Amino acid sequence: MLRSIKDLHGCTVSAIDGDIGTVDQVYFDDEAWAVRYLVVKTGHWLNERRVLISPYSIKHTDPGSNVVHLSLTQQAVKDSPGIDTHRPVSRQNEVECLRHYNYPAYWGGPNLWGMGAYPRFDPADVAPDPAPVPPQIGPQAVRSPDDVHLRSTDEVTGYRLDAVDGGIGHVSGFIYDDEAWAIRYLCIDTRSLLHGGKEILLAAHWIAGVDWLAKTVTTELTRDSIRRSPVYDDSVPIHRSYEVALHEFYGKQGYWSQAGPASLSEYVQSTAT
Structure with a gap:
């Protein structure tokens, strides 16, 4: 279904065990033209922190009720790396975020999401903690700080x-x-x-x-x-x-x-x- 990015702004983001906040911004990749992250404003429960949520974590969105449903727990979000939304997201920021959730890298493959056309992720395929670093995520995958391709749709x-x-x-x-x-x-x-x-x-x-x-x-x-x-x-x-x-x-x-x-x-x- 085709939808406007504007529809995401202000949507409630719901983890498995409760709400975590609302969508504040949307970061996209200007090379592949893909939505890579939602920036979620967590509110009082995390001292107004903003966190990155990948489409890998999204089970489904509900346009009727303006809710984005995640396959994450509140604790997983609480333990995730922090970001500075006043600066562009670097590849190092992404590496830390993907490592935390043990998600595969979307870069380096032939398709929009690495080896797949969709951000499909099966937790059953993930090894128990401590999880290995996903393939293609490592020092060789970190771009120069000047080589930034993630930007906010608000900015553009x-x-x-x-x-x-x-x-x-x-x-x-x-x-x-x-x-x-x-x-x-x-x-x-x-x-x-x-x-x-x-x-x-x-x-x-x-x-x-x-x-x-x-x-x-x-x-x-x-x-x-x-x-x-x-x-x-x-x-x-x-x-x-x-x-x-x-x-x-x-x-x-x-x-x-x-x-x-x-x-x-x-x-x-x-x-x-």
Whole structure:
């Protein structure tokens, strides 16, 4: 299901044995365009600490009741490494977090989540404590502090969108797939730069790059094509028919037509056979 990142903000995050706080921010990977962590504000029970929660820990989300359900206990969250939300998340921060929960690294593999297309994690596959360091997590996996690719969606909201022939609008939101935890689209508001402008969607893989210093997002599409793009109405759920029309308008292939299972249920079935 495609949902807006805005829907996650303020959601209650519930562990197996009780609530742990609310979603404060969402960190995404600007290389693979995936949601890598929820930043959870824990409130009084952990002295207002903020903790990283990976989609590996998420059992399911409940849009109707605005609750994110975890497969973790409150104690596991309490013992997790702290983070400084005023600074970008480094690979070392990630290593410490993944080590704590004994989760596999998502980097180094051919797919969005390492060896898999989804953040599927089976605790039965984990050895008893003390757990070994997961494969690919070690000193060789730690990037330079300057090589940062995790950013908050809050930070990028408002960035200018530059087409090949000039500015065309700004980022107003993000649309993600709540099975793969992939960011599928950026919401672009063109009304500030175009007379009679509108809000449209651009697929994440149509984004050529993000310039953190200039606070811009670039695409190889033209201003005119974006101006004529199908309008996006955030009050209406995004159906596949709209996605097909959007991709056909730009002459692009849809992410759903790539090789591999099209849904989490198909992925689970394929790994069980």
